[in-house]
Amino acid sequence: MRKRLIVPGVDPKLLIKDAAKLLPDPARRQFLRGAVGLGALTLLTGCDIVDSDAAEGTLRKISKFNDRVQAAIFDPHKLAPTYPESAITRPFPFNAYYSEDEAPVVDGASYKLEIAGLVDNKKPWTLEELNALPQEKQITRHICVEGWSAIGSWTGIRLSDFLQRIGADTRAKYVYFTCAEGYSNTIDMPTALHPQTQMTLKFADETLPRKYGFPMKIRIPTKLGYKNPKYVVSLAVTNDDRGGYWEDQGYNWFGGS
């Protein structure tokens, strides 16, 4: 993925050290000073000329700092804009790290949502039981980290209602979701309790189609698309951050919009 300008298996630091040893003293100093400049240049171009680990570490730290900034910016009472039916994007795009025909097929009849972590009642929920709970509908904008956006219509259970129903400890820091295909997501509790954060069972008033996450997705209009997991099979209330599929690869953890 990254451009490697150094032969694999060669430690850039040792290489420079060896090369510097071959030089007479003043030239060596000059060379090392040049190497420092080269390091700065590396930071600018993102190439692995000298050592990109330091730059990558710094960037990850700043991304963590940005998580805290976003948590501070997040207003639990601010609602994402809603739209009329006429604004719905048709067809609503399918998006995943696999193609549409590779999307998981979940059997609705045998489906059970597993509950774990800091909750009083860990009884799993069948699809029938979930469908029997009070539902809400929202027409909101789904914004992808890639930049595109699409407006969709989602109907389901308010997550905060469900957390209350199962006796979740809402003082915990996170809610963690796992999905049928191995996708996962950790979200912050304030977002989990946001009135528009939804356990979605329907898209455009119809049973959630397979391509949009049958039997259940978590719809979070205050977060980017990759923080809206589909094919959700388990929910855990937790105090430890268990990361997520994309977050672990370098995408911002908070992913707020």
Next chain:
Amino acid sequence: MAAGLASEIGSYHHCISDYPFVRLFAGDQPDDDNRELQRLIAMHTQTTSSSALTVRPTIAAPAIHPPWVRITHWINAIAMLVMIGSGWQIYNASPLFDFVFPRSITLGGWLAGALQWHFAAMWVLGINGFVYLMLGIATGRFRRKFFPIRVSDIFKDAFAALRGKLSHEDLSVYNAVQKVLYLGVILAGVVVVLSGLAIWKPVQFQELTAFFGGYDTARYVHFGAMAAIVGFLVIHIAVALLVPKSIRAMVTGR
């Protein structure tokens, strides 16, 4: 001789008020400026006779750009390059137009890497830009350097520039084309930051997003502001290379 000295004193007078700390803390009154001027002239005459005193006059010697302008300029240059390079990589993930930027000129390697660069450099760009704007207003530099702009001068100077006859003899005075370009790129910088915030936080800052015509339109505004800045950079760098002493002035101040 007398005219030469007068113009030199004039430029001394001009430049001393360019130092924000001198101006802000050593007095803003015309009387103070005059006293400052006399002190400078006295120092200037001493330099020739005593080498021991050379250090102090060099501190107060004429500078085309005060230190805060040079520092914020180069920090901005680096931050802009990072923002543009990573921004192009982010653009490629979902292009607005029928083209993508060649990967070799983008920054970050892939989308997540580019986003990390973009949301790290945004702090540098934003804070540095804010400091520059505040100092530019507070020191009066913007008012002195960019105004007045006369429409007739813009055409006259633009025509002269195209014929290669626009003088850059006195780097401390901006011609009308420079004034328009510098004010224009400052405006583009403000728009690029605000539209960036609008697409970063379309829920939390939804009023700002609505101001830019909604999320999708704000992306085009963000792109347009970037394109304006890149267009400025092409002219800016080309002209700087044609007048190399302008680069020296932005590095050393002279």
